[in-house]
Amino acid sequence: QKEVEQDPGPLSVPEGAIVSLNCTYSNSAFQYFMWYRQYSRKGPELLMYTYSSGNKEDGRFTAQVDKSSKYISLFIRDSQPSDSATYLCATDTGGFKTIFGAGTRLFVKA
């Protein structure tokens, strides 16, 4: 079993839709949860960062962590074609080893 599971997609949605991206993880010691966005042929960029359980909102993006079910989510409201990218979830114990999910490829159609 992988430590972080993420459906690679692809996920295709129309412009304006609400997008839900999800990951599950297996190690209850993970404390830090991140979402990275990676455009084609570019390095990943940090999109959202949360510590422990709860929600965090930044503009159209909401990150959600449920430690009881080991489930992390990223919601994108009013999705735009410019949101088309690969979204990587990642988690960390604080022990200098970040574990990445496989990445979900998202396509937002105009």
Next chain:
Amino acid sequence: GAVVSQHPSWVICKSGTSVKIECRSLDFQATTMFWYRQFPKQSLMLMATSNEGSKATYEQGVEKDKFLINHASLTLSTLTVTSAHPEDSSFYICSARDGRGQVDTGELFFGEGSRLTVL
């Protein structure tokens, strides 16, 4: 956020030659940097962890003699692909943690990546 610069962004070389990729933290000190390899449509594969002033820690299956890592200063780590072969063609990405804070928050800042093509 913190900025990590990676150079070159794209390199083509002949089989048997060596290629060096640089990773610089521009506005913070990075005691630890990471090197990844990414194949098309796949996630990041951690190759090694680079610690300033000490030897890199390589992940299982990564050849130390082929992928030489040097972290000579708090702002620079280099990856040298030695005697490159076509199967080494890939997208190489570095990342760094901002070591200024007292608590490691797990945030990683990535370079733009370097696309290596070995002919």
